[in-house]
Amino acid sequence: MPDPQEPDRIDWRAEITTRLASLRLTPEQETDLADELAQHADDRFQELRARGASDADARRTVMTELDDEDGLAARLAGIVRRGAPRGPSLGVSTSGTIAGQVPQDVRYALRAMRRSPGFTAGVILTLALGIGAATTIFSVVNGVLLAPLPYRDPGQLVAFWGTSPEKQLPRVDFPPGLFVSVREKSRAFASMTAFEGAGFTLTGVGDPVRIDAATVSLDFFTVFGTTPLLGRTFIAGEDTPDDNRVTVLGYGLWQRRFGGDSSVLGRSITLNGMPSTVIGVMPPDFAVPIRAELWVPLRLDPAAFNCWCLSMIGRVKPGLDTEDAARDLRMTLDDFGLQRRDVFPDAKRGGSRVVATPLVREIAGDVRAPLLVLLVAVSVLLLIACANIANLLLSRAAGRGREMAVRCCLGASPQRIATQLLTESALLAAAGAALGVVLAFAAVRLVRRLPQIEIPRVQDIRVDPVVLAFAVGVTAISALLFGLAPALRAARVDLQTNLKDGARGSSAAGTRRLSDAFVVVQFALSLVLLAGAGLLIKSLGKLVAIDPGFRAEHMLVARMQPPYARYGSDTVVRSFYERVVERTSAIPGVRAVGLTQRAPLTRGNPQDNVIAEGHEPRPGEPIVVSNVRYITPGYFAAMGTPVLQGRSFTASDGPSSPHVAVVDETFARRFWPDGNAVGKRIAHEGDTSSTRWLTVVGVVPNVRHASLGEPLNLQVYEPYAQRTPWTMYLIIRAALPPQTLLASVRAQVASIDPEIPLYEARTMEEAVSRSLATRRLTNTLLTSFAIAAFVLAAIGIYGVISISVAGRKREFGVRLALGAQPGNVLRLVMRQGTWLALTGIAIGMLGATWVVRFLRGLLYGVSAFDVPTFLGATVLLAVVAIAACLIPARRATRVAPVVVLRE
Amino acid sequence: MVQAMLDRELKKGSAELLILSLVAHEPRHGYELSKLIDSRSNGAIRFHVASLYPLLYRLEKRGWIEGRWVEKANQRRRRYYRLTAEGRRVLAAQRRNWREFVEAIARITGVQHA
Secondary structure (H helix, E strand, O other): OOOOOOHHHOOHHHHHHHHHHHHOOOHHHHHHHHHHHHHHHHHHHHHHHHOOOOHHHHHHHHHHHHHOOOOHHHHHHOOOOOOOOOOOOHHHOOOOOHHHHHHHHHHHHHHHHHHOHHHHHHHHHHHHHHHHHHHHHHHHHHHHHHOOOOOOOHHHEEEEEEEEHHHOEEEEOEOHHHHHHHHHHOOOEEEEEEEEEEEEEEEOOOOOEEEEEEEEOOOHHHHHOOOOOEEOOOOOOOOOOOOOOEEEEOHHHHHHHHOOOHHHOOOEEEEOOEEEEEEEEOOOOOOOOOOOOEEEEOOOOOOOOOOOOEEEEEEEOOOOOHHHHHHHHHHHHHHHHHHOOOOOOOOOOOOOOEEEEEHHHHHHHHHHHHHHHHHHHHHHHHHHHHHHHHHHHHHHHHHOHHHHHHHHHOOOOHHHHHHHHHHHHHHHHHHHHHHHHHHHHHHHHHHHOOOOOOOOOHHHOOOOHHHHHHHHHHHHHHHHHHHHHHHHHHHOOOHHHHHHHHHHOOOOHHHHHHHHHHHHHHHHHHHHHHHHHHHHHHHHHHHHHOOOOOOOOOEEEEEEOOOHHHHOOHHHHHHHHHHHHHHHHOOOOEEEEEEEOOOOOOOOOOEEEEEEOOOOOOOOOOOOEEEEEEEOOOHHHHHOOOOOEEOOOOOOOOOOOOOEEEEEHHHHHHHOOOOOOOOOEEEEOOOOOHHHOEEEEEEEOOOOOOOOOOOOOOEEEEEOOOOOOOOEEEEEEEOOOHHHHHHHHHHHHHHHOOOOOOEEEEEHHHHHHHHOHHHHHHHHHHHHHHHHHHHHHHHHHHHHHHHHHHHOHHHHHHHHHOOOOHHHHHHHHHHHHHHHHHHHHHHHHHHHHHHHHHHHHHOOOOOOOOHHHHHHHHHHHHHHHHHHHHHHHHHHHOOOHHHHHHO | OHHHHHHHHHHHHHHHHHHHHHOOOOOEEHHHHHHHHHHHOOOOOOOOHHHHHHHHHHHHHOOOEEEEEEOOOOOOOEEEEEEOHHHHHHHHHHHHHHHHHHHHHHHHHOOOOO
């Protein structure tokens, strides 16, 4: 208080400021107002003094005049607008512009967030997890499916192959003769290359090592438009009949084995025992086919139609797309087939079937479908999170009804309040996104190191500007999704109700309807996720429960390839195999040893057209394609595959003995359904001359070779002695943990020939688990999304029912006071909650039946509309809903009528 | 009591007209306005801080007058108000209304202009 003894020192500004406090002016406004009014008060005081009044009297008069007419603040309240920075000078205010508002809104929003730290943290964390998960999945999708390949005009690169649905052959590679003709005749392609995956044993540079490689047509690198890092690529004339005289190295191999030494050019290396000269090194990002680290020229014989084994990639002419390419290929193939009846006996115009697909999609391969499913799932999860946050904000906005009403009274326009609330949402979203992106960085590092899963283009998975842009976009959409509804509700603030009721937090009917709608949406989306996850879990369960036809435990697998150059003939190779079997069988702990050219769950599945005697196809009928494996006598024992009928091969099934075969149950049942396959005869197509008929001597169960979930194929086994493959998998059944035997197995093989390395060594259990790894990871992620979804849904319904109960306390009090039993009140609340949940579940059911069709490719042994799964998801969600509603419902029954009515 | 009420009502009805008239020819600050009203009405009408400024701000908000801070050497800054174009139109209308009202009252009550 100013001292009346010192009239000159009366602080009128302070007097004024105190009186204006309730207006909550901005500092600038307050300064302007106080300046102007204090000046007036002072002038008035001086005037009174000049007229002879005493200091005390003059002061008292001015004070009275200040408080005249209900007081200053009350009279100014409706006129002076908070948020107009230049005080009463509204005419030149900048407050109308958005730019002027933003910093102020941000300050206000930060204050509001600080006021409720628990709420803020909850929202930010939910968003961070949602946005983090979405960003991580997107970075994988981006790296694997979307990012352009590191080649010139990658959009023009198209992979293609034939397909034969009637023979159950989804993918048929081309023979050299066909490729050469297609390359010549095709009009849609600017260039075209053929290649075949291969493996080479590299000797002479450190230990013998197996290298993933490819034999490629001469213009292979030109098609990709990639120039070598060092040296050159192949030129005409280098596809000589003498194998592999020149070699192009991959960057990784060059670094690992040659120390990145540029003098490697011109150096002679030994591949499969043959000399070859290094002529070039490719840059690090060149990887066609995936994993290949070494390329040698492929000799294309235009007359060769024996090996349907070439993969093809073409560059379409500018302006043409994949569809044009496919059409062109079909026409070219039709022409070819009609001219060459010897190759395509059943050719007809329009009969060719070709699959042409952008190279980028071909490289993504099997992970494309699960990735897209996960991307959809994570988006759904984010939607659920947004619905949850929207509801939290709505309920909080209802609690802040009085604040909004007061601000409206003070002159804030509805748009202004909506903008303010949106700013709060945007800040929450931004904070959540920032944290989410940090999480995504960590998660992406994790994804790149997943041990068991081979993700194509894993090196392209990173949080790059595209991914960040995605995160920003997702954040903006989220902020709008969860911020818009509360903001619009608040803008339609009902002053009267809010000023009267605001403090009690009862929400207007509109807000309640909106909250209810969000809960319904949450339950609907949760059901979709739960049903999807349920279907995948069930599929995995079925796959794991499959009898693969062999016993994976206690089994060791490794591959070897005797070099043709040194071994030269089948006889020599056979004797090498015999010694390998003999020496490894002698290792303590080894129970059985077998060899086959393709072990189950490895890449590649050798096939041939096989004819059963008496069932020869009529002209025009497709010839049955069977898997064909050449095996040693110990193979079935090593695999743990029982012989169901007849016998297995023995040492007496030698090169000059009668030709024999073992078939699997599917093959036997197909041709001899009466169960008398043993003694019947089969032959490879083109081998039906009397000498090459094979007599079936045994029947074995079906074995899943390509994957656990593959449809049952026909399988024929033949003794390796009668057709000797030049690469073999060694299969060892052990009495000990199989990995402990690997070292001694290596040692035994090396003791026979130190230049033949064992590669692709693994236990069969590893192979099985690796074959399911992508599926397992997809399941784990989808399941965790589903769990997160229903936890959020539970929280959502709990929150909405709680708020509703709090708002209806008085009603419940009255009911209880009038004699309602607690049970009645409980039922009342539960009915509300269950109705919401069931509506959501019903809508979700409709949605799920539509969405699950996209899962079909990932399902195994389960219908996309599996009733038990849908029922399970429904029951689970209903139980969660009931549990979540029970807590607030019981709270409603404990309302003390007296207390509530007195309030 | 009755007198005080009548005063208040009359003041309310005429206040806007008074302010607009006083700033019609030159910009004036708040204290000056209250002094002028007081002296020209011979003390019959008085505006103090609590009634004058809310009125000024309301008129300004409506866009009828406009306030400007003016700083002079060795003096504290003062806010001067002047009539806007819109205010000029309102003032003309109010003057006409007032005149008609006063004339009507005069015809009824027989009170004549001085």
